Amino acid sequence: MDFDVIIVGAGPGGYVAAIRASQLGLKTAIVEREALGGVCLNWGCIPTKALLKSGEVYEQLHHLADYGLAADKPRFDFTKVVERSRKVAGQLNSGVGFLMRKHKIEVIEGTARLEKGTPAPKVVIAQKRGGERTIQAKHVILATGARARTLPQIGLEPDGDRVWSYREAMVPKAAPKSLIVIGSGAIGIEFASFYRALGAEVMVVEALSRILPVEDEEVSTAARKAFERRGLKFRIGATVKKLTKSKTGVAVEIETGGKTETLEAERAIVAVGIVGNVEDLGLEALGVKIDKTHIVTDAHSATGVPGLYAIGDVAGPPWLAHKASHEGLHCVEHIAGQPAKNLNAPIPGCTYANPQIASVGLTEAAAKTAGRKVKVGRFAFRANGKAIAAGETEGFVKTLFDAETGALVGAHMIGAEVTEMIQGFALAMTLEATEAELHATVFAHPTLSEAMHESALDAYGLVLHA
Amino acid sequence: MTDILMPALSPTMEEGTLAKWLVKAGDTVAAGDVIAEIETDKATMEVEAVDEGVVEEILVEAGTEGVKVNAPIARLSGGTEAKAPEPKPAERTPAEAPPAKAAARTEAPTKADPAPAKRQEGERIFASPLARRIAEQKGLDLSAIKGSGPHGRVIERDVKDAKPGAKPAATAAAAPAERRGETRPVQSLQQMGIPEGSYDLIPLDGMRKTVARRMTDSFRDVPHFPLTIDLEIDRLLEARGRINKMLEKDGVKVSVNDIILKACAVALKRVPEANASYSPEGIALHHHADIAMAVAVEGGLITPIIRKCETKGLAQIALETKDLAERARTRKLKPEEFQGGTFSVSNLGMFGIKSFGSIINEPQGAILSVGAGTKQPVVRGDQLAIATVMSVTMTCDHRVVDGATGARWLEAFKALIEEPLAMMV
Numbered sequence: 031m032d033f034d035v036i037i038v039g040a041g042p043g044g045y046v047a048a049i050r051a052s053q054l055g056l057k058t059a060i061v062e063r064e065a066l067g068g069v070c071l072n073w074g075c076i077p078t079k080a081l082l083k084s085g086e087v088y089e090q091l092h093h094l095a096d097y098g099l100a101a102d103k104p105r106f107d108f109t110k111v112v113e114r115s116r117k118v119a120g121q122l123n124s125g126v127g128f129l130m131r132k133h134k135i136e137v138i139e140g141t142a143r144l145e146k147g148t149p150a151p152k153v154v155i156a157q158k159r160g161g162e163r164t165i166q167a168k169h170v171i172l173a174t175g176a177r178a179r180t181l182p183q184i185g186l187e188p189d190g191d192r193v194w195s196y197r198e199a200m201v202p203k204a205a206p207k208s209l210i211v212i213g214s215g216a217i218g219i220e221f222a223s224f225y226r227a228l229g230a231e232v233m234v235v236e237a238l239s240r241i242l243p244v245e246d247e248e249v250s251t252a253a254r255k256a257f258e259r260r261g262l263k264f265r266i267g268a269t270v271k272k273l274t275k276s277k278t279g280v281a282v283e284i285e286t287g288g289k290t291e292t293l294e295a296e297r298a299i300v301a302v303g304i305v306g307n308v309e310d311l312g313l314e315a316l317g318v319k320i321d322k323t324h325i326v327t328d329a330h331s332a333t334g335v336p337g338l339y340a341i342g343d344v345a346g347p348p349w350l351a352h353k354a355s356h357e358g359l360h361c362v363e364h365i366a367g368q369p370a371k372n373l374n375a376p377i378p379g380c381t382y383a384n385p386q387i388a389s390v391g392l393t394e395a396a397a398k399t400a401g402r403k404v405k406v407g408r409f410a411f412r413a414n415g416k417a418i419a420a421g422e423t424e425g426f427v428k429t430l431f432d433a434e435t436g437a438l439v440g441a442h443m444i445g446a447e448v449t450e451m452i453q454g455f456a457l458a459m460t461l462e463a464t465e466a467e468l469h470a471t472v473f474a475h476p477t478l479s480e481a482m483h484e485s486a487l488d489a490y491g492l493v494l495h496a
Numbered sequence: 497m498t499d500i501l502m503p504a505l506s507p508t509m510e511e512g513t514l515a516k517w518l519v520k521a522g523d524t525v526a527a528g529d530v531i532a533e534i535e536t537d538k539a540t541m542e543v544e545a546v547d548e549g550v551v552e553e554i555l556v557e558a559g560t561e562g563v564k565v566n567a568p569i570a571r572l573s574g575g576t577e578a579k580a581p582e583p584k585p586a587e588r589t590p591a592e593a594p595p596a597k598a599a600a601r602t603e604a605p606t607k608a609d610p611a612p613a614k615r616q617e618g619e620r621i622f623a624s625p626l627a628r629r630i631a632e633q634k635g636l637d638l639s640a641i642k643g644s645g646p647h648g649r650v651i652e653r654d655v656k657d658a659k660p661g662a663k664p665a666a667t668a669a670a671a672p673a674e675r676r677g678e679t680r681p682v683q684s685l686q687q688m689g690i691p692e693g694s695y696d697l698i699p700l701d702g703m704r705k706t707v708a709r710r711m712t713d714s715f716r717d718v719p720h721f722p723l724t725i726d727l728e729i730d731r732l733l734e735a736r737g738r739i740n741k742m743l744e745k746d747g748v749k750v751s752v753n754d755i756i757l758k759a760c761a762v763a764l765k766r767v768p769e770a771n772a773s774y775s776p777e778g779i780a781l782h783h784h785a786d787i788a789m790a791v792a793v794e795g796g797l798i799t800p801i802i803r804k805c806e807t808k809g810l811a812q813i814a815l816e817t818k819d820l821a822e823r824a825r826t827r828k829l830k831p832e833e834f835q836g837g838t839f840s841v842s843n844l845g846m847f848g849i850k851s852f853g854s855i856i857n858e859p860q861g862a863i864l865s866v867g868a869g870t871k872q873p874v875v876r877g878d879q880l881a882i883a884t885v886m887s888v889t890m891t892c893d894h895r896v897v898d899g900a901t902g903a904r905w906l907e908a909f910k911a912l913i914e915e916p917l918a919m920m921v
Contacts, residue, residue: 055566374651374652374653434633435626435629435630435633436626436629437626437629437652462624462625462626462627462651462652463624463626464625464626464629466625466629467625
């Protein structure tokens with residue numbers, strides 16, 4: 031046996047699982063066909079945050095007068111904005127390389143496929159440096175991730191020029207003057223927010239009845255208003271019929287409530303969901319169960335094929351890096367025979383637009399559907415001292431408590447820094463806090479987080495500053 | 497520089513006692529040199545160096561108890577990386593432990609329904625705020641609920657479906673399998689009226705702790721009952737004499753106990769229902785009679801195993817028991833030599849004990865306690881006669897071996913002992 035564990039895919043699911051495996055004394059190898067850190071570090075979470083920061087600072091420059099400041103004619107150098115984003119990705123990519131060396135994890139560059147074997151499938155790697163290498167382990171974890179969904183039949187297929195996926199959208203040669211973003215999930219909204227901040231005319235097309243459809247409806251509504259204030263335009267409940275390209279741009283034919291309309295722009299971004307990377311891995315021959323484009327797994331990420339596990343995006347939604355890491359850790363600890371931690375840990379979700387959106391647990395609608403009676407608390411940042419001082423009064427904190435037990439069942443926020451603040455609620459839910467603990471917690475003053483406290487108080491009619 | 501790490505000598509080992517150093521700082525060691533002795537709950541094992549180098553520093557002194565697996569115990573210069581040294585006998589690292597099995601074991605309790613747990617009066621109960629709230633609303637006694645959260649914390653799902661009225665005393669016995677290893681907190685001797693200074697205190701070593709834990713668990717959790725029967729062993733003694741005469745030239749001496757072990761194995765094949773173990777999944781009927789024999793050693797006892805005893809001849813059994821007993825006394829047994837087994841035999845006949853009932857050696861279904869063979873008056877027909885009579889007591893786990901099953905086994909065993917020739921049939 032060459033290894034105890036082989037992990038296929040070095041994204042935030044795979045590489046984190048590899049580190050824990052090594053910490054638990056398992057001899058570990060990780061196979062990566064492209065770049066350590068996966069989409070998250072190289073083409074997703076991290077480089078977009080670098081871009082968004084540039085956009086946010088640039089946007090602030092237009093509001094300097096609000097703070098009593100002045101600067102002449104803010105400008106940006108788009109090439110340098112992109113360069114910075116790539117540098118950030120590069121730094122973290124080599125950071126993962128260091129972590130792999132530190133934990134004595136063998137990194138094999140190449141493309142893996144699986145063949146039948148015991149106690150776990152064999153991993154056959156077409157190596158980047160040439161040649162094929164077959165390795166075996168007691169356990170194989172698939173962490174191959176996902177990629178942008180495309181719909182070629184209606185022209186929703188990136189061509190790298192006029193039509194982009196997240197990948198092309200991250201490294202264009204120039205910022206587009208006008209842009210159509212198809213899909214209003216986190217990815218679509220973040221790019222829309224970024225390019226709007228740099229001055230582009232941006233139209234977002236969403237097939238469902240509201241933007242950010244996974245968020246609580248109140249948040250969706252508030253987000254749409256906030257984005258519209260910044261000049262973003264939306265077409266909601268709009269089905270894309272066809273995207274056609276010309277030399278100068280794209281034309282997107284949409285249908286909204288029976289009416290058709292053709293939108294035109296310089297570029298388009300396709301952000302209509304993602305599909306799992308399940309192809310060419312030899313999964314069919316092994317009898318791995320695949321539902322649409324993701325691998326079906328149990329609570330410990332086992333696939334049902336002896337010794338084979340799948341974690342992260344390839345194992346299905348939510349498609350979030352921290353969900354992949356969490357599954358990876360749990361899977362490896364399970365493999366190593368460690369007792370399950372048994373925490374009913376909810377997975378927070380964040381959208382890093384301006385304003386930011388963050389949530390954890392159930393939405394109000396989901397709680398109702400589940401038949402739970404809830405108490406709802408709300409607190410707007412416009413009544414929060416720190417928010418007023420910072421000039422960031424947009425948004426609110428909404429909390430949901432089980433009416434019978436007082437358990438915190440969901441929290442939904444929109445506003446400045448809420449992607450940092452959400453951890454407070456995530457921790458509270460993981461520890462099974464009730465309203466009593468949230469009420470009893472002392473929140474520092476002045477902070478934006480006081481709005482979290484007030485929201486919890488509001489749910490029980492005890493709000494202080496509203 | 498290489499840190500030498502505390503090795504795991506068995507898959508379940510978490511800590512051990514660093515019994516003895518065989519090297520000191522400044523010594524040069526080569527790969528394969530024995531550098532230390534480690535005492536686990538069952539045995540003492542030698543630790544070999546994996547790398548060559550000079551011992552720079554001893555980090556854990558000899559005699560230190562409770563050294564965690566993978567903790568650095570010494571530093572070697574000249575090496576390249578931290579490595580757990582190769583323990584001579586037994587498995588190497590936790591990584592090589594059969595993971596599925598280990599996982600299954602650790603997970604089992606978490607899947608259990610809310611199970612009652614015993615706690616001492618006034619002991620702090622770890623429970624999540626939500627669990628406390630729900631318990632209060634439903635009128636549940638939190639101290640009666642076993643927590644499945646981290647460090648045994650009671651969390652929502654432990655109380656969600658629990659029914660009120662679960663009192664620890666009333667229900668503690670209902671789910672004993674879920675809470676192994678927790679013994680009732682023992683009151684201090686002072687609390688029980690024995691003044692300090694009036695006794696010498698011998699620290700609990702690994703073996704003593706294991707004996708205490710396993711015996712407490714078994715006696716408390718296994719519904720056991722004894723069955724006693726008298727056996728006449730004159731024919732056995734006579735047969736033994738002839739066998740030993742035959743084996744004299746080979747220097748092998750068969751003991752009465754060896755014949756008892758063999759008879760047990762044959763009887764277990766004849767009444768296979770007695771060769772069984774209870775598990776939550778079902779009753780395991782073992783394919784072979786792996787007979788464990790209790791060996792008293794300094795500081796405790798250990799039960800090395802004669803595997804597939806039914807397939808072995810008396811000469812081989814005699815050789816194996818001698819070897820196992822000797823190595824048990826010097827604590828040189830490998831874990832696989834004393835872990836497992838399907839049936840146990842404990843013999844106190846040599847001390848003149850007439851009869852006694854042993855505690856079941858889990859997960860075995862029964863244990864046989866063998867008393868002394870003594871000449872006694874017996875009634876044959878209406879005549880008084882003299883026979884050598886030996887009393888044996890079979891302690892049965894009632895979950896797998898019912899009274900009638902035990903009786904049938906003893907009947908089969910008695911037939912073999914009273915007519916050893918029957919073992920040939």
